[in-house]
Amino acid sequence: MVEALYMKDSLVKEFPAQVASVNGKFIVLDRTSFFPKGGGVDNDTGDITRLSDNMCFKVVFVGKFEGVISHEVDKEGLSPGDKVHCKLDWDRRYKLMRYHTAAHVISGxxxxxxxxxxxxxxxxxxxxxxxxxxxxxxLDLLKKGIARANELISQDLPVKIYTLKREEAEKRQDLFKLAIGFPHDLPEIRVVEIVGFDSQADGGCHVQSLKEIGTINFLEAQNKGKNNRRMYFNVL
Ligand SMILES: [Zn+2]
Incomplete structure (x- = not known):
């Protein structure tokens, strides 16, 4: 079982690890803070540096395959047992955390x-x-919703992470609206709560309070078939 460090602490930017297995350019570590693409959220990128010779392998993609987080690097050469130091591209991750938390506010x-x-x-x-x-x-409703989201952000509500026993979580249907990166087969369910607003079962990375999101900006909306509307936004 690969330890997913971001589940407990989304602020881990660097960490030591050991290579557990290698398949060409795909590397499994014994522990990782790289978030794998999933639940609609883009993956992290960054560096894996081997301690023995300081060789740097760029992480170009991170995915979850049959439940295992795998890092695609830019070249072959790592071997099982290699001790490495890993570093996330933090600007990218932090932006994804802002977008992800913004999505909670908008969906809520x-x-x-x-x-x-x-x-x-x-x-x-x-x-x-x-x-x-x-x-x-x-369109008016969409723009009104975004204005309402920004109003909520200005209240700077805290974002908390905790776990619930699976049986308790399943009694609360309100937890499963978004289901971003949410593992369904665990005895404990991780919950992300925007305190005083909304809670979601969720395995992703978030900012710690709403003001970190910045301002949500409506970009455009499209019709995508019967009943299906698509809205684009960015965060500034
Ligand atoms: Zn989330």
Missing amino acids: IFSREYGLLITGNQLTIEKGRIDFNMDNMD
């Missing part, structure tokens, strides 16, 4: 306050996308 408002069902999302460092169920495109 659209689902709780406007009764819309969130059907998907995709978050990169350039922009965020949220899909939801809406009969007719209502």
